[in-house]
Amino acid sequence: MRWLLLKDLQILRRSPLQLTLLVIYPIVIALLVGFAMTRGPEQTTVALYNAMPADESLGFGGEEVDGNEIRDQLCGRVDCIEANGTDDARKMVESGEATAAVIVPEDFGDKIRSLASLDPQPPEIQVVVNGSDAVESQVTDDRIDAMLGEANLLLAKRLSEAANRYLDLILKGGELDLFGQELEILGLQKSERILNKLEPKLPPGTDRDELARAARFAQLATQNLDLAGPLLTAITQPIKADKVEVGDDAPSLDTFAVGVTVAFALMFVTVLLVAGSLALEKEENAFTRLTAGLVTRGRILAAKVELGTVVGAAVALILLVGLGLFVGIAWERAPYWLLALVFAAAAFSAAGAALGAAAREVRAATLAAVMICLPVALLSLVPDDAVGSAVETMINVVSAIFPFRPALDAITGGLEISGASIWLSLLHLAALTGVYSVLARLALRRF
Amino acid sequence: MDQEETRAKPALAAREVAKAFDGRQALDGIDFEVGAGEVVALIGPNGAGKTTLLSILAGISEPDSGKVEGDGVAWVPQQAALYRRLSVRENLMLFARLQHEAGQTDEDPQAMVDRMLELTGLTERADDQVGTLSGGNQQRINIAVGLMAGPSVLLLDEPSVGLDPAQRERLWGFILGLVGTGTAVAFSTHDIQEAERYAERISVVAEGERIFNGTADDLRREVESGGVGDLETSFLAFLRKHGH
Numbered sequence: 001m002r003w004l005l006l007k008d009l010q011i012l013r014r015s016p017l018q019l020t021l022l023v024i025y026p027i028v029i030a031l032l033v034g035f036a037m038t039r040g041p042e043q044t045t046v047a048l049y050n051a052m053p054a055d056e057s058l059g060f061g062g063e064e065v066d067g068n069e070i071r072d073q074l075c076g077r078v079d080c081i082e083a084n085g086t087d088d089a090r091k092m093v094e095s096g097e098a099t100a101a102v103i104v105p106e107d108f109g110d111k112i113r114s115l116a117s118l119d120p121q122p123p124e125i126q127v128v129v130n131g132s133d134a135v136e137s138q139v140t141d142d143r144i145d146a147m148l149g150e151a152n153l154l155l156a157k158r159l160s161e162a163a164n165r166y167l168d169l170i171l172k173g174g175e176l177d178l179f180g181q182e183l184e185i186l187g188l189q190k191s192e193r194i195l196n197k198l199e200p201k202l203p204p205g206t207d208r209d210e211l212a213r214a215a216r217f218a219q220l221a222t223q224n225l226d227l228a229g230p231l232l233t234a235i236t237q238p239i240k241a242d243k244v245e246v247g248d249d250a251p252s253l254d255t256f257a258v259g260v261t262v263a264f265a266l267m268f269v270t271v272l273l274v275a276g277s278l279a280l281e282k283e284e285n286a287f288t289r290l291t292a293g294l295v296t297r298g299r300i301l302a303a304k305v306e307l308g309t310v311v312g313a314a315v316a317l318i319l320l321v322g323l324g325l326f327v328g329i330a331w332e333r334a335p336y337w338l339l340a341l342v343f344a345a346a347a348f349s350a351a352g353a354a355l356g357a358a359a360r361e362v363r364a365a366t367l368a369a370v371m372i373c374l375p376v377a378l379l380s381l382v383p384d385d386a387v388g389s390a391v392e393t394m395i396n397v398v399s400a401i402f403p404f405r406p407a408l409d410a411i412t413g414g415l416e417i418s419g420a421s422i423w424l425s426l427l428h429l430a431a432l433t434g435v436y437s438v439l440a441r442l443a444l445r446r447f
Numbered sequence: 448m449d450q451e452e453t454r455a456k457p458a459l460a461a462r463e464v465a466k467a468f469d470g471r472q473a474l475d476g477i478d479f480e481v482g483a484g485e486v487v488a489l490i491g492p493n494g495a496g497k498t499t500l501l502s503i504l505a506g507i508s509e510p511d512s513g514k515v516e517g518d519g520v521a522w523v524p525q526q527a528a529l530y531r532r533l534s535v536r537e538n539l540m541l542f543a544r545l546q547h548e549a550g551q552t553d554e555d556p557q558a559m560v561d562r563m564l565e566l567t568g569l570t571e572r573a574d575d576q577v578g579t580l581s582g583g584n585q586q587r588i589n590i591a592v593g594l595m596a597g598p599s600v601l602l603l604d605e606p607s608v609g610l611d612p613a614q615r616e617r618l619w620g621f622i623l624g625l626v627g628t629g630t631a632v633a634f635s636t637h638d639i640q641e642a643e644r645y646a647e648r649i650s651v652v653a654e655g656e657r658i659f660n661g662t663a664d665d666l667r668r669e670v671e672s673g674g675v676g677d678l679e680t681s682f683l684a685f686l687r688k689h690g691h
Contacts, residue, residue: 003541003544003545003548004545006541007530007533007537007541010532010533010537011530011532011533014532014533014576015532284528284529284530284531285524285526285527285528285529286528286529286530288507288524288528289522289524289528289542289592290545291507292505292506292507292522293506293549293551294542294545294546294549294551295545295549
């Protein structure tokens with residue numbers, strides 16, 4: 001068998017394009033994915049035009065909201081560039097200099113202040129987006145929504161703080177600055193105490209009863225307004241999430257991304273190589289000569305699986321080392337992920353051999369490999385909860401009979417100790433290697 | 448052992464061999480034999496069963512019935528069964544190692560490769576990739592692989608197809624050189640002139656049956672008086688006479 005393997009490696013070496021692809025492919029993929037994983041998303045550029053008077057205060061209810069503070073909130077998630085006017089902002093969007101424009105109108109400050117009055121008017125800003133690119137438009141919408149969310153949160157927090165302070169003043173009393181004059185507010189608590197103190201001193205009758213009623217109101221108002229503060233605070237953050245994770249530990253997003261990248265590369269390289277190499281034996285008429293008393297069909301099959309395992313695992317290793325330059329790879333767990341790479345490569349090789357034996361032509365084998373591998377691998381990545389139970393069952397069955405998902409589980413498990421049980425995945429891959437080898441051997445009977 | 452004695456006992460013989468594919472009878476109880484040092488041509492229309500018979504004689508296919516007797520049979524397929532991206536030496540070395548490993552020869556693989564390179568006259572092109580060689584040279588290597596284990600019978604399936612006359616002549620010079628050492632050769636062909644020129648005996652196969660076995664002159668005599676004239680014309684007339 002070693003001579004057959006040596007022959008295949010010699011043929012591989014003679015194909016500069018194939019050999020270059022086998023070396024360059026994992027390096028390029030590692031660079032692309034590595035950069036993508038280590039660099040954050042590009043900032044969206046937003047043109048900002050503030051039409052409010054420069055010296056205008058955004059105070060309301062004793063709370064001051066600095067205009068720069070709102071700007072910082074708006075521009076925290078995007079790159080803001082200043083526009084000189086509404087038209088200038090629009091032109092920036094039309095020309096593509098900015099993906100969107102935010103225009104703060106002249107009356108924005110008035111409306112902010114009205115929020116603390118009896119006639120609140122919601123402040124509005126104008127958003128200009130370029131709708132010529134549907135995808136970019138959607139991304140920009142999401143970014144603008146996030147910006148407004150941040151700004152609204154800040155305003156809501158300040159409003160809540162102002163309202164709380166008024167409530168506190170009504171409740172406990174204190175000094176109130178009104179149009180430059182200091183006023184003393186008695187407060188409900190003190191009112192109640194005064195009324196309670198006065199009530200026994202009055203003779204029984206209507207006045208005493210009225211006083212008692214006023215004292216009871218003050219008591220009731222005190223008790224209820226005590227709850228108003230937490231209630232207002234709750235409005236600024238209505239739902240709080242207390243995240244609790246149950247079940248097996250999932251691999252981290254980085255590990256999952258690395259696992260998917262390696263599993264995809266391993267799948268394509270190995271399945272295509274083995275399917276094409278086996279079909280080539282037929283196309284070059286060598287298969288009949290080899291099996292005419294020289295070697296058995298089983299030995300040819302074993303040599304192809306061995307070829308795919310060696311080359312596939314080597315390519316995956318190059319890719320993993322390349323990715324390791326960008327993201328943390330648990331080198332101390334190398335024995336586990338190396339084992340995962342070898343088992344995965346063997347399973348993909350056996351699947352490739354079955355395809356090559358069934359197709360019998362290099363082109364047909366290559367086409368079948370791409371047409372089967374790609375959709376099945378993508379199906380394997382569909383989360384269980386994203387589909388109904390019947391489709392989920394179908395996806396799980398398809399995923400279980402193709403090596404991609406167990407390969408992904410084994411690789412992520414090998415990379416991260418918190419990953420799914422690697423041993424179960426390795427067993428799964430070993431079983432698939434056996435099943436596909438048997439199928440390939442059966443197909444070779446009519447090769 | 449003289450020539451008459453070797454001819455008396457065929458180096459390879461098939462008796463009452465039958466083979467069917469998907470209900471179609473490819474061979475229908477056919478007999479065939481070739482003696483040591485003899486060259487036999489197998490001719491017949493397309494689909495007559497020539498390649499099927501050669502593959503059964505070579506042991507690649509199993510007959511449904513009948514038997515094949517003979518050892519040391521080497522089969523050379525119609526198209527070069529070689530790896531085009533490997534060099535001449537690498538191809539020969541691969542098959543030499545596999546034949547050595549399979550116990551078909553005790554000869555050292557390296558020595559066998561050197562011998563085959565010398566035999567084919569391709570020593571100077573030993574490191575060229577097979578895909579870059581002419582069809583004639585590829586066929587010489589193809590035959591050389593078949594000869595590695597020192598077979599007593601060489602079965603060639605349309606060995607000169609696609610070759611120009613000069614290449615064909617060189618190829619047959621090579622094959623007849625082997626015949627001179629006692630190797631029996633049976634070959635299939637559609638080229639009637641080639642059959643007449645190189646074969647001592649001709650077997651005509653049609654619809655899975657051997658309908659003629661003899662010399663070229665015998666074939667002429669089957670359809671003409673005097674046994675003269677163009678063999679291809681006689682062959683066609685013979686087929687028509689037998690309803691093919």
